[in-house]
Amino acid sequence: MKTNLKTETFTCPSCIKKIEGTLNRSDGVDTAKVLFNSSKVKVEHDENKISPDEIRGLIEKLGYEVESVKSS
Template sequence: MRIDLKTETFTCPSCIKKIEGNLNRAEGVDAVKVLFNSSKVKVEHDENRIDPEEIKDIIEKLGYEVHSVKSS
């Protein structure tokens, strides 16, 4: 399953590495792509091991506000 999360505007490239690194370590996350210019995070995940709310929580615990979550 893939979800797209719209976040607050990223201010630096290190934001990308921070989010990607933390999500890639989460059990059930298969792939992460952070789009700096559009402030989106695309996550491929196994919905039986991690749900979208848990992914959102990981991003928010890093200090980034998530505005919306869409399944695709």
């Protein structure tokens, strides 16, 4: 499953490393990529192991606001 999340505007490159690192270490996440300029996070994951809401929760736990979530 692919999930795209729109987040608040990122202010520094360390934001990218923090989010990508957390998501890529999470069980069920195949790949996570942060697009700095567009404030988006693209995640490919196994929906049986981690849901879009759980991914949103991980990002929000790091202190970033998620504005929208779309999955396909």
